[in-house]
Structures are given as structure tokens and as C-alpha cells.
Amino acid sequence: MSYPKTYRSYRRTGPTYPWSIVPSTEKLPETLAEHDVVIRIRAVALNYRDFAMLKEGRYPVPVDPNGIPASDCAAEVVAIGNAVTKFAIGDHVSPTINHAHLLDTPEERDLEDIAAGGNGPGVLxxxxxxxEKVLVKLPAHLSWEEASTITCAGITAWVALGALRDPTKGTTALFQGTGGVSMFALLIALAAGIKPIITSSSNEKLDRVKKISPEIEGINYKTHPDVAAEALRLTDGKGVDYLINNTGGNSVPSDLKTLRTKRGTLSLVGFLEGFEAKWDSNVFLTLIVKAVKVQGILSGSRKDFEDLNRFLDEKLVSLEPLIDRVFAFEDSVAAFEYLETGQHVGKVVIKI
Structure with missing residues (x-):
């Protein structure tokens, strides 16, 4: 399969703030390195990080000010180098999010992160x-739009749920908000038999989410400001086994109260409310007495991506409920603007 000499993209307009994204034209190499794979990108899914990178002080990791944004895509292989063995023309693939952490070995953990769409190459x-080493094959039953959502939100949710290494019978999980990570975690939970609870300040959003399955419980944190008390009520006083915190440090005291004693895991994955937090000494006492686990998650490795894809494939999990809205490539700026409004439930996707 042939490919053109040039192609369209979008690039960030740094280094002077405020940044935006603008159309650009790129060149493809005339000759491929032996392990190179050329992909034709069919769909791109946006994450909070993508527009946060455009805002001064909103994203606390290195970012190429003029780089191509976005990390999540579904693509088709159109050409391969002469030493490529894992992929063939026509395969459906996606690059993993961290190009330095593929197998999560001790050696890799000492390497500097190369984050797709950040300080590394993007996919918009x-x-x-x-x-080829940074690519993975995608589940065959998924549409381009569905498959594009896995890379960041899916892997983060998968790792936060312990990659389902522990038995799931009788397990419950609470997910903050209705963004990409929470919604992906919800779909994984349902497929694995985990009872999901999701929070929002909007009854409209909660009603929309609960239509996915009667197993889903919802908590409106505006009408139930004591989320921990409501979560304990919904779990017969036991608490939840997994809690994904997308908002930041201020809810951690409540999160710890929500966790199941000696079994709960709190995963810190987001900072929608900023980086600062005010805690009193009771937080540390609660952490010790309840004997729960707190972990920070940036994303995951290529191996995590492959394991998640295997799970989605075996369970034939539909990711259609995850997709809130699809934009045309020419409307990418509008897609970023819509994501920033916070009106979405799940993922915002750009079809290319």
C-alpha cells in the first residue's frame, strides 16, 4: 500500500502563551528505517491533558511547544520497514502513550518519559x-472511533483497577466524574463483574450513564456532599475496593473514608481541581488504621495496553457508550473547545 509525500496535521502554537492548535503540513520519509511502520490514522480521541497542555501552568510535565498534540488514536498500517516482524499492512494499531516504558521493567523505570502528544510525537x-516496538494491535471488533479511546484513558483505568489481578466477586468501585477514565473504568468494571458507582454534579449526566446498565449506582455530589457516607450506604457499610480520583488532593480525606478496610485501593490519576490540597493529620491516621493502598498513576506500559486489549477482545466489550461526540478533522479546534467546556460524558473523538 502506498502513501503520500505530505499529509495534514495540527501543531501547538508555543512557546508564547496562550497556545492554540493550527493546521500544518508534514512530510513522510521517502525511505523507511528497518523497524519503522507508517500508519494511516483513522480516529483520534482527546484527553484532558491535550487541552491542559495549551494552558500555562495546567500540565506539570515537559511539553513540546510546537509539537503535534494528542496521544490516542486508531490507525491502519500502510507501510513497514524491511525488518518489521510484528505487523503487516492492513493491521489495526495504536502507539502506546509512553514510548520509553514498554514492558515496565526496572531498567525502564529509570528512563525519562517520552509521552505521545507531549514531549513525544503526537497523533492529530x-x-x-x-x-514497531511502540505499537500494539487493536481489538478487531471495535470501530475506529471506539478503538481510538483506549490508549490513555483505557490503560489508566485498567492499571487503577489492578489489571483485574484480584478476584472480582463482590468487588465494588467508585469513579469520580463522567470523563474518559471514569467511563472507561466503568465499562471494564461491568465486563469484569465489579459493581460500579459513579459521581457527578449533574443528574442529567448520571441518568445518561445509568442507562448503560442497571448495575450502575450514581451519586450527585451537589445533593449528597458527603460522598463517603453515600458510598458506604450503597455498599452496606463496607466501602469500595477501588476508587479512582480524577479531581485532585482535596477529596483524598473523603476518599479514604470511602475505601474498604484492608482491601481498598485509591488511585490518584487527575487534577481537575488543581494541584494544591489541605489535609489534617487525621488523613494519615486513617490511612494507617484502615490499612489501604494509595497509588499515583500516570498511565501504563505497552504490556498493560496489550493486556487490556486482550480483555476487551475476550469479553467483546463495546466501547460505543464511551463516545460522547465525534468531530471532523477540519473541526479539531472546535473539538478542543468542546472538551474544555466539560459538557461531555466519556470521550470526544476526531474522525480523520
Whole structure:
């Protein structure tokens, strides 16, 4: 399969703030390195990080000010280098989010992160070239739009749920908000037999989410400001086994009260309310007495991506409920603006 000499993309307009994204034209190499794979990108899913990178002080990791944004895509292999063995033309693939952490070995943990769409190459483009080692095959039953949502939100949710290494019978989980990570975690939970609870300040959003399955419980934190008390009520006083915190440090005291004693895991994955938090000494006492686990999650490895894809494939999990709205490639700026409003439930996708 042939590919063109040039292709369309979007790039950030740094280094002077405020940044935006603008159309750009890129060149594809005439000759491929032996392990290179050329992909034709079919759909891109946006994450909070993508627009946060455009805002001064909103994203606390290195970002290429003029780089191509976005990390999540579904693509088709259109050309391969002469030493590529894992992929063939026509395969459906996606690059993993951290190009330095593929197998999560001790050696890799000492390497500097190369984050797709951040300080590494992004995917908001018609084509891209990656080394085969950073690519994974996507589940065959998913549409381009569904498959594009896995890379960041899916892997983060998967790791936060312990990659389902522990038995799931009788397990419950609470997910903050209705964004991509929470909604992906909800779909994984349902497929694995985990009882999900999701929070929002909008009854409209909660009603929309609960239509996915009668197993889903919802908590409106505006009408039930004591989320821990409501979660304990919904779990017969036991608490939840998993809690995904997307908002930041201020809810951690409540989160710890929500967790199941000696079994609960709190995963800190987001900072929608900023980086600062005010805690009193009771937080540390609660952590010790309840003997729960707190972990920070940036995302996951290529192995995590492959394991999640295997789970989605075996369970034939539909990711259609995850998709809130699909934009045309030419409307990418509008897609970023819509994401920033926070009106979405799940993922905002750009079709290319």
C-alpha cells in the first residue's frame, strides 16, 4: 500500500502563551528505517491533558511547544520497514502513550518519559511513523472511533483497577466524574463483574450513564456532599475496593473514608481541581488504621495496553457508550473547545 509525500496535521502554537492548535503540513520519509511502520490514522480521541497542555501552568510535565498534540488514536498500517516482524499492512494499531516504558521493567523505570502528544510525537494527523516496538494491535471488533479511546484513558483505568489481578466477586468501585477514565473504568468494571458507582454534579449526566446498565449506582455530589457516607450506604457499610480520583488532593480525606478496610485501593490519576490540597493529620491516621493502598498513576506500559486489549477482545466489550461526540478533522479546534467546556460524558473523538 502506498502513501503520500505530505499529509495534514495540527501543531501547538508555543512557546508564547496562550497556545492554540493550527493546521500544518508534514512530510513522510521517502525511505523507511528497518523497524519503522507508517500508519494511516483513522480516529483520534482527546484527553484532558491535550487541552491542559495549551494552558500555562495546567500540565506539570515537559511539553513540546510546537509539537503535534494528542496521544490516542486508531490507525491502519500502510507501510513497514524491511525488518518489521510484528505487523503487516492492513493491521489495526495504536502507539502506546509512553514510548520509553514498554514492558515496565526496572531498567525502564529509570528512563525519562517520552509521552505521545507531549514531549513525544503526537497523533492529530493523517499519517505518522513509529517504530514497531511502540505499537500494539487493536481489538478487531471495535470501530475506529471506539478503538481510538483506549490508549490513555483505557490503560489508566485498567492499571487503577489492578489489571483485574484480584478476584472480582463482590468487588465494588467508585469513579469520580463522567470523563474518559471514569467511563472507561466503568465499562471494564461491568465486563469484569465489579459493581460500579459513579459521581457527578449533574443528574442529567448520571441518568445518561445509568442507562448503560442497571448495575450502575450514581451519586450527585451537589445533593449528597458527603460522598463517603453515600458510598458506604450503597455498599452496606463496607466501602469500595477501588476508587479512582480524577479531581485532585482535596477529596483524598473523603476518599479514604470511602475505601474498604484492608482491601481498598485509591488511585490518584487527575487534577481537575488543581494541584494544591489541605489535609489534617487525621488523613494519615486513617490511612494507617484502615490499612489501604494509595497509588499515583500516570498511565501504563505497552504490556498493560496489550493486556487490556486482550480483555476487551475476550469479553467483546463495546466501547460505543464511551463516545460522547465525534468531530471532523477540519473541526479539531472546535473539538478542543468542546472538551474544555466539560459538557461531555466519556470521550470526544476526531474522525480523520
Amino acid at each position: 494527523a493523517e499519517y505518522a511513523v513509529f517504530e
